[in-house]
Amino acid sequence: MDAAWWDRQVYGTDRDDPAPGPKPGHEYVELLGGPLDGMLLDVTGWEPQEIVDGAMLMSDHGQFGPASRSEYEPAEGHLGGVGRFVWRGDVP
Structure with a gap:
């Protein structure tokens, strides 16, 4: 992983958090597209x-406003492995 990876914000951390980035020893997927891109x-x-099932993640910036959810699923070629989740849409 390059240095830019370690500067990324992890979903669920506050922007005010002094260390919102990834932690050593953890596994992450990158969110692509949508409000959590x-x-x-x-x-x-x-x-x-x-x-494989992906994730429904709370997002204040989704299509349906605060407390909406954004659906992400594994990117093609990443099924069953850690890599990237792509945005499939928002739900209220």
Whole structure:
């Protein structure tokens, strides 16, 4: 991973957090597209099926405003492995 990876914000951390980036020893997926584009999602300890299923993540910047959810699923070629989740849309 390059140095820019370590400067990324992890989903669920506050922007005011003095260390919002990834932590050594954790596994992350990169979120691509949608309101959480560019953030990292900590998937440390997730079961393989959970990664295949993707994630519904709360986002204040989604299509439906505060407390909406954004759906992300593994990018093609990353099924069953840590890599990238792509945005599939928002739900209220």
